[in-house]
Amino acid sequence: MKSHGQQRVTVVGAGLAGLAAAAYLVSNRFHVTIVEASERIGGLVTTDHLDGFYLDRGFQVALDSYPELRRMVPIDSLAPREFARGFEVVRRDLSRRAVALPRPPFRARQFADLLSNFNMGDLRCLARLAPRLVRRDAQSAFEVRGRTTEAYLRECGLSEQTLEGLARPFLRGVFLEDGLQTPASMALFVAQSFLRGRAFVPSTGMAEIPSLIAGRLGTAAIRLGAKVVSVSDSSVVLADGEEIGHDWAVLAVKSSQLAGLTGESGLDTSYRSTSTHYFATESELAAGKAVLVASSWTPVATIAVMDMVAPSYAPKGAHLVSVSTLGTETSDGTAAEFAADALRTDASNLSHLRTYRITEALPVSFGGGRLGRPYFPAFSKRLFLAGDYLQNPSIDGALRSGRLAAEAVMAAHWGLPERGASA
Ligand SMILES: Cc1cc2nc3c(=O)[nH]c(=O)nc-3n(C[C@H](O)[C@H](O)[C@H](O)COP(=O)(O)OP(=O)(O)OC[C@H]3O[C@@H](n4cnc5c(N)ncnc54)[C@H](O)[C@@H]3O)c2cc1C
Numbered sequence: 001m002k003s004h005g006q007q008r009v010t011v012v013g014a015g016l017a018g019l020a021a022a023a024y025l026v027s028n029r030f031h032v033t034i035v036e037a038s039e040r041i042g043g044l045v046t047t048d049h050l051d052g053f054y055l056d057r058g059f060q061v062a063l064d065s066y067p068e069l070r071r072m073v074p075i076d077s078l079a080p081r082e083f084a085r086g087f088e089v090v091r092r093d094l095s096r097r098a099v100a101l102p103r104p105p106f107r108a109r110q111f112a113d114l115l116s117n118f119n120m121g122d123l124r125c126l127a128r129l130a131p132r133l134v135r136r137d138a139q140s141a142f143e144v145r146g147r148t149t150e151a152y153l154r155e156c157g158l159s160e161q162t163l164e165g166l167a168r169p170f171l172r173g174v175f176l177e178d179g180l181q182t183p184a185s186m187a188l189f190v191a192q193s194f195l196r197g198r199a200f201v202p203s204t205g206m207a208e209i210p211s212l213i214a215g216r217l218g219t220a221a222i223r224l225g226a227k228v229v230s231v232s233d234s235s236v237v238l239a240d241g242e243e244i245g246h247d248w249a250v251l252a253v254k255s256s257q258l259a260g261l262t263g264e265s266g267l268d269t270s271y272r273s274t275s276t277h278y279f280a281t282e283s284e285l286a287a288g289k290a291v292l293v294a295s296s297w298t299p300v301a302t303i304a305v306m307d308m309v310a311p312s313y314a315p316k317g318a319h320l321v322s323v324s325t326l327g328t329e330t331s332d333g334t335a336a337e338f339a340a341d342a343l344r345t346d347a348s349n350l351s352h353l354r355t356y357r358i359t360e361a362l363p364v365s366f367g368g369g370r371l372g373r374p375y376f377p378a379f380s381k382r383l384f385l386a387g388d389y390l391q392n393p394s395i396d397g398a399l400r401s402g403r404l405a406a407e408a409v410m411a412a413h414w415g416l417p418e419r420g421a422s423a
Contacts, residue, residue: 007413010035010236010246012228015043016395017386018252020402023216028410032220037227041214047205050353052315054205057356059276059302059324065197068399073212080200081310084290089169090342092297099166101194118162125156133192152184169293173302176272176326176362186392203312231261233382250405252386254360271360273328277335279321279350286344299330300338321350328357363389377408384408
């Protein structure tokens with residue numbers, strides 16, 4: 001067996017996938033250099049500070065049930081501030097309906113309570129889903145590959161009323177799409193994560209997640225503002241022409257970057273886009289710790305009054321209203337009007353802080369087979385892939401892909417069988 005103390009790994013991309021890959025490699029005594037194009041770590045998970053407000057770049061939440069997140073950092077160290085256990089649907093007439101989620105340990109009666117207003121089809125569907133949703137292994141949810149969420153829920157027998165009044169408004173806020181065309185495996189993963197745990201933000205913003213992971217990087221070198229323009233088995237080349245040699249590389253960028261960096265064509269590059277509009281107000285709002293969601297009749301997907309959940313997100317006396325919309329077209333005025341109506345205030349009370357328009361937010365397709373081959377992080381003998389698109393578009397999926405890429409590098413180096421395909 002070779003000594004691996006001197007083995008050099010370049011990790012391209014300091015999003016969660018790259019950071020996780022680097023953390024696992026460093027803890028196994030590989031010499032890691034992380035090369036990141038932007039000026040900070042975290043990729044899609046980052047936070048700006050503006051006039052005393054914490055603005056996550058795109059509304060997002062973490063779940064304390066995410067297995068890979070728990071593996072990576074103690075949840076308590078993030079100072080989690082929890083959302084309500086449930087959500088509120090804003091109907092077309094602007095009335096709001098609160099939906100509470102059952103708490104573990106799950107009992108049939110809790111589910112029955114949840115669906116007490118619904119029909120037998122809903123109850124039968126829930127009875128079919130329940131064993132999947134409460135199974136211990138989070139990955140057990142990945143048994144329904146190939147079906148869209150809408151097809152799966154209809155096949156399951158969910159009533160039109162529940163699909164449109166509850167499932168669609170909630171899931172469109174997570175999937176960032178109206179049609180529920182996202183694979184059903186993701187819906188089950190999301191449902192399982194929300195049923196088993198609590199949604200939260202760290203008290204100082206989502207950037208705390210990559211920041212804590214970076215604390216595990218020890219000897220790794222991080223090079224910020226270093227854009228890679230090509231990658232091979234033996235080196236990466238930066239935009240300024242510098243070449244960095246390595247024994248192994250982990251390419252932890254979006255799938256849309258793969259073709260350009262590797263020269264291999266035909267890779268899927270499709271992403272869903274979203275915008276998050278932030279407003280400040282000192283007016284009273286009809287809001288608590290629940291996220292408000294709505295259906296396809298409005299471009300608004302979610303509304304959250306962030307300081308209700310995490311008081312540090314806004315200066316004393318002020319509220320921070322986060323309004324996320326599907327796509328990148330919605331104007332700040334439209335977002336403000338809808339949020340004001342839903343929160344029972346006047347749009348003139350909401351002063352615009354900033355809008356993030358994110359064109360490549362969530363990969364449309366993901367998971368095994370996406371690259372036309374069974375899931376396997378090896379792109380070539382010495383080049384490995386990581387990124388949410390390989391698992392599922394979530395914080396947990398990104399972290400998992402990073403761990404599997406690191407394990408694949410180690411397995412290749414030590415000549416062990418690949419574990420990534422089934423772990
Ligand atoms: C608005 C929004 C809301 C979301 N909501 C949730 C949520 O509520 N819960 C949840 O679990 N997940 C959510 N997600 C998904 C989650 O944030 C992502 O799945 C995850 O962060 C992706 O991590 P990644 O490392 O795969 O990719 P990225 O974060 O995209 O990281 C890729 C990194 O590679 C760098 N890079 C790219 N090209 C180069 C290059 N040529 N050279 C060097 N570096 C390069 C980039 O700068 C970036 O830092 C949301 C995402 C968005 C955008």
